[in-house]
Amino acid sequence: MTRIVDDHIDVGQLLSSVVSPEAGGVDLFLGTTRNNSAGKKVVRLEYEAYTPMALTLMEEIESEIRQRWQICEIAMIHRVGIVPITEASVAIAVSSPHRKEAFEACRYAIDELKRRVPIWKKEVFEDGAVWVENAESKIKEAAEYEGKRNRR
Amino acid sequence: MTQAKIVITVRFFASVKDVAKATETRIELPVASIADDVLAHLVIQYPALKALRPYIRIAVNEAYVDGAFVLHDGDDVAIIPPVSGG
Numbered sequence: 001m002t003r004i005v006d007d008h009i010d011v012g013q014l015l016s017s018v019v020s021p022e023a024g025g026v027d028l029f030l031g032t033t034r035n036n037s038a039g040k041k042v043v044r045l046e047y048e049a050y051t052p053m054a055l056t057l058m059e060e061i062e063s064e065i066r067q068r069w070q071i072c073e074i075a076m077i078h079r080v081g082i083v084p085i086t087e088a089s090v091a092i093a094v095s096s097p098h099r100k101e102a103f104e105a106c107r108y109a110i111d112e113l114k115r116r117v118p119i120w121k122k123e124v125f126e127d128g129a130v131w132v133e134n135a136e137s138k139i140k141e142a143a144e145y146e147g148k149r150n151r152r
Numbered sequence: 153m154t155q156a157k158i159v160i161t162v163r164f165f166a167s168v169k170d171v172a173k174a175t176e177t178r179i180e181l182p183v184a185s186i187a188d189d190v191l192a193h194l195v196i197q198y199p200a201l202k203a204l205r206p207y208i209r210i211a212v213n214e215a216y217v218d219g220a221f222v223l224h225d226g227d228d229v230a231i232i233p234p235v236s237g238g
Contacts, residue, residue, distance in 0.1 A: 031238045047237070050165055050230055053214040054237075078237060090238050110238060118211070118230070119237030120166035131167040133234035138207050 001075040002058035004051050004119075009077050009091045020072035023095035027102035029110050031090040033083050037132075043124050047080040047089060050118040054078070057117045061109055069105045071096040076109060078119055089121070111136070156183040158225040162190060167233045168208070171200045181223065187212065188219035190229055207234050 001017050011030070018026055033045045058076050065074060072095040083089045092109045096102040113119075115136040122131050157180045164172045172194075181189055187210040195201050201208075210217055211230040223229070 048166060049237075050163070050211075050214075050232070053211055053230065056214055114235070114238040116216070116235065117237050118165065118232050118235055120233070121236040121238075122166070131170070131233070132236035133207070134236045134238065137235040 001073075001077075002055055002062060003077045004049055004054060005077060005079050006081045007079070009079050009088045011088070011091055014075050014077055014091050014093050017075045018073035018093045018095040020095050022097055023072045024097050025099040025102050026093060026095045027099070027106040029090075029092045029106050030088045031110065032088050033085050035085045037123050040125050042085065043126060044085065045083045045089065046122040046124060046129075047078070047083060048120050048122075049078065049080050051080075054117050054119055058113065061112045061117075064112070065094075065105045065108060068108070069096065069101040071101055071105050074105065074109065076113070078113070078117075080119070157181065158183055158185065158223060158227075160190070160223055160225075160227045160229050162194070163228070163230040165230070165233065166236075167204060168201065168231045171198050171204070185223050186219065187217050187221040187223065187229070190223070191219075191231075194231070204233055208232065 035042055062074050074094045076092050078090045092106055094102045094106045114134045120131055122129050159178055159180050161176055161178055163176045169175055179193055191205060209232040211232055212221060213228050
């Protein structure tokens, strides 16, 4: 399950969606909004997404995970719009027969989401605002990934 | 005889949207233009994009492409500044 929502992420519902009788463990990652950035006080965060492409890439990450690890279920939700401090902006849950796969798959999901999924975060300070750039998204090795996507 | 043209839609997000002061525009390019030509066109229109250009990625019809990707009439081109989801 992959979703983009504009309100609170329902973590209970997320966890319910990965319940499986085959699972021996569930790994949950929550990305939460911090009240500071590089020593400055953050008042709030605002997220925007290129929603159809973001969902497509989240599904692509899910299918890569299913090829690489033996997991039962995976669910990814990203929130957009204003996200107040301390609330979750992203939530990922993975169930698998054994814990190792769930931990590794969950880590891969958040790392790849931050690298390639077209979602942006604006940090709003008391005296201005800045669009954040994830360090991993600026690496030019993206070319290798882009190359294989070219369809025409 | 006039040279054949294509018309594409260009979408802007985050920092690029702030520079362009728009969420999308339509531009006309010569037939067989490539993705990099869109950036070249935009940098002329919005000089402030020059600083962002090395880190901009391009998506055509919702998939990342490289700069040499050949565009077609009606393509939906998204200008993707470094992402910051999570």
